[in-house]
Amino acid sequence: MPDTGRNLDQQIPTLNDVAKRAGVSTATVSRCLNAPDRVTDRTRDRVMAAVNALGYAPNFGARALAAKRTNTFGAIIPTMENAIFARGLQAFQEELGAHGITLLVASSSYKPDLEEEQIRTLIARGADALLLIGYDRTQQTYAFLRKRKIPYIVAWAHQKDHPTQSIGFDNRAAMQALTDEVINLGHRELALISAERRENDRARERSEGLVASMWANGLDPKELRILETPYSIANGARAFERIMATEHPPTAVLCGNDVLAAGALTKARELGIRVPQDVSITGFDDIELASIVTPPLTTVHVPHRKMGQQAAARLIAMRNGNIPEAGQELETEIKWRGSLGPAPTSSSTA
Amino acid sequence: MPDTGRNLDQQIPTLNDVAKRAGVSTATVSRCLNAPDRVTDRTRDRVMAAVNALGYAPNFGARALAAKRTNTFGAIIPTMENAIFARGLQAFQEELGAHGITLLVASSSYKPDLEEEQIRTLIARGADALLLIGYDRTQQTYAFLRKRKIPYIVAWAHQKDHPTQSIGFDNRAAMQALTDEVINLGHRELALISAERRENDRARERSEGLVASMWANGLDPKELRILETPYSIANGARAFERIMATEHPPTAVLCGNDVLAAGALTKARELGIRVPQDVSITGFDDIELASIVTPPLTTVHVPHRKMGQQAAARLIAMRNGNIPEAGQELETEIKWRGSLGPAPTSSSTA
DNA sequence: CACCAGAATGTAAGCGCTTACATTAATCCT
């Protein structure tokens, strides 16, 4: 059984195969696919038949190589595990889709070096522009981005004076405002369950906002107990347990994020600690979770969809060569629900 | 200021640029990047310096084109909005990562035609293999997959006799088992809040399992009230409200999914309906959400991580030319929590 | 010191596509 030449059915069909089968040139096939109206109906039908018969799908790499544009944007988010970024990303995707742009998503697991790797991957794959979360990344990464002249935008954070194009909110101010309310309600013993702040500017800003509020209200931030732990419900629960096991448990536990707060809440119930009678708990982000736990979480509402949608709009503008002026700050607002109440008057402990 | 020739700083650096700058050939640069030990230390250092100075990143498309492999797998999930697929996907990704494979994720919004488009997109982008959710897709899509000889695996579902390679569980049997328990507890008036079953085999199987259980237990499935609605907490709440507003409200509301069940639960609290005293509610999937709502959900536990991990292992084997025998069925188990209780004995309505 | 194996490097041919430009076919005017 002499194998004369290539093994046909192992072959992925190429433009050339389609062209041969349809009896036209490769250019015509290409036009059929990219500019159908520049081709006769008859020809188009013939070509399309060949495309289907062969199960042809254009090779993206080759196309990008030849055409020098991909209509693909990339987004690198810290995690897909919880819903923090889901809604915003969905809106981002929808807006892109409306403009015929495909979105590629990668996650960095909150690791800067992994993030840089993902950035390179996405760029190598031809991403025309990038959505990044927060400001924290190495100078090296920023330098790379600049050198490549890739349009990118930072979301989920916004610092007024920062040169980087961004769309988000003032994490610091938002947390400060929330803390003000907590203190207003008579709480003096505060604790914070935060995400790891080392390489997470949002977590850092939030904790700074809390401290700022304490200063402003005449409380000594040294008294503030802070526990750092990666985002997850279980970690939130664990942290809460440790905090409440101390000699003078706080009357209010602020959490850097709704996920952590949900964990704290569950653990409270488990321990028989009443929320908010015995201790108040607050979150941040206002993801869906916040409104379905018991009691529902008092938290900072973040305009996820708006942020995603506008990030897309801006990024598209940037890709098209329009440099929007500064970044944009979105408003947050405190969402009052049941988990925050006045500080208990008498003693404590369940 | 005569601009002689190309504008250097607008140029994306290529292999060639690196080669020139390092004073070597492109082949050597390529080797530095792909097989560092086939090159002198001295040369490698020089090349790497050039790479960094230029901010060079290889063009993936060109590389794939030349090398004919990408080490990239794709996954198309119905939605990123809720956590149903998050944990499994994370495990999938981790396992791939351990083998040096990059994962590209796309979402189809539960739309078969969008899914087909995404499949084409991912294949065009060079995906070596694909993870798909459930069996439901057009013959055309399957034909395309077959023609392209792309290894793919179906997850989150498993039907014994089905020829398609899959890893998952028996949605039908699991739901039937759960319903058996519900009926055992004395419930006779059942309702189901399901995802749309039209193009979702998992939802369909689950509802069939429920019906089967009713038959088996001498109940008439005609009495079963079914409400279909897209997955979301809000929709679950709405559906629950409508169901409970009927003349003879059921004593147990089974939900096709934890997200729907969480919605039902919240609405119940809102309406002052006690769970499980007045009505029992069950979920499916056992996502994190299930254990933090109040009361925690009795649900079907699905081995998400195991599924993701094994899907990856199988897919890698398939890509390497090993055809695993049949698909694999994973066990589910009923997770007893507080939301399911005995049927109320007396009358009803809050 | 001439010779040679083996390592290091260079040369150049594509990979599958788009697109500027050249060619041919169809259409319209006068």
Place this chain on the structure above:
DNA sequence: AGGATTAATGTAAGCGCTTACATTCTGGTG
């Protein structure tokens, strides 16, 4: 009907990379 437009199609040159093969260096050996 003939020539000028315009539309449809074809030709062929790359896009940035890998890799088979050719060439040039090494450093031992006899």
